[in-house]
Amino acid sequence: MENRRKFNRLTLSGFCVAASIAFGSAPVIAEEKLKVGFVYPSPIGDNGWSYRHEVGRQDVIAHFGDNVETTFVESVPEGPDATRVITQLALSGHDLIFTASFGFMEPTLQVAEKFPDVRFENNTGFKTAPNVSVYNARFHEGRVIFGTIAGMMTETNTVGYIASFPIPEVIMGINAFTLAAQKVNPDIEVKVVWVNTWYNPALEADAAQVLLDQGADIITQHTNSPAPCQRAEEAGVYCFGQDADMSQFAEQAHLTGIVNNWGPYYIRRVQDVMDGSWETGHTWDGISDGLVMMAPYNKSLPDGVKTVATGIEQALKDGTLNPFSGPIVDANGDTVIGQGDALTDKQVHEMNWFVRGVEGELPS
Incomplete structure (x- = not known):
């Protein structure tokens, strides 16, 4: 690191x-x-x-x-x-x-x-x-909620995702986010920037700016510092926090976050x-066990968006929602899992591919 x-x-x-x-x-x-x-x-x-x-x-x-x-x-x-x-x-x-x-x-x-x-x-x-x-x-469960909110809140249909390393933990989060966003907004695109670090505030902020320059009006991250949220706040766009409640660093921008x-x-x-x-x-x-929790939802969220988000959160808690249920198509257009089926935990743990709708290279 x-x-x-x-x-x-x-x-x-x-x-x-x-x-x-x-x-x-x-x-x-x-x-x-x-x-x-x-x-x-x-x-x-x-x-x-x-x-x-x-x-x-x-x-x-x-x-x-x-x-x-x-x-x-x-x-x-x-x-x-x-x-x-x-x-x-x-x-x-x-x-x-x-x-x-x-x-x-x-x-x-x-x-x-x-x-x-x-x-x-x-x-x-x-x-x-x-x-x-x-x-x-199961951090990716929180990102299902992120993706749902992003799909409903974006105006540019472009969301930026700052990724640390190309390991299954990170890849499954990107895919879960994208699949959830597509369910409410089929036109959404998720742009990924790799920073190859867990913690480097300056580099994370620079990555956020790259995504903002590409038209992203929402920034999410799988890195450890609040720098991306701070940059989003400065730019007047939305963000999602990582690992902890980062709302104190971006009171207007921070829509919610994962709290470990x-x-x-x-x-x-x-x-x-x-x-x-x-x-x-x-x-x-994950969420059902209380290991993954959600930071408070921003008061600026429209009631309809918050209702849908809390409904997704409850479905994850009671086990009625599987983030990786089919059909799922990968970035190459190939069907990974069909309607009525779902990826196993083993398949999720070994994930080394992007779903359709993710823009950016997946490093080997």
Whole structure:
């Protein structure tokens, strides 16, 4: 991940004491406390992805109190730096380590093999091991609501989408957004700009401007900072936030956003370790489970649009709406799934193609 920030800032939870871990040494804590580590790809001040994971860590502290000791490391680049940080957490006695990025998957697996008695949880990855579990969220469900609103609110029939990396998590979000928008507005086009980073406010803002210059009157994103929404606010167009409620950065532009609610999952998995019931697995929850929530809808939304959006949200909650039910046609004009059928979770997880209506190259 493109991120040049240092990763030596650590926070010990029980007393909220900041400390720097020197590789090869560890803080002394009571043996009876469960030590839980969190590794974030961007700063907790990103007001998005890592911020919401940090909220989840704070939920763990509030729930377990002095029974846990937590540590977080922020702004960790993917690759060798991630491996070093995860290794240090394992060496310093952490019993459970959450690594909050797809790009941390391989480093997590490498470290886990060397520390079989430590439990690891990788966020948004897909590979497990005897002591490595995977947890993810159906973020694309929120984008079904985005797409519905965008299809009803756009005046130019052009929507801009800022994408991070061409992985299934991002691709399925673009496709879910586009399919939902097309249901209410068959003429809509979704233009995609790839930035190849999760967090780079300047680059994200530039990408938003490129899309605005191409006629987009709504901006959505799969990146971590509020910069795209801020640029949308300046341009007088609408936006959708990512990972957290970003309305404070774009009070007029922000129509709604996805809010990631990691706290209940973190609490459950910490309890599993305490009970001795922790097992590896692959969790993929969404709106119905409360892991994906929607930020408040902008008061400027017409009543009719809000009614439709909340209806879609309820359908996703009760399971009567499948975002990837057929018919679905890809960008090449080929039918992927027919009427009456739907993509399986496995097919969605392996998604490497765009639906018809998405404009932009899909990098290999």
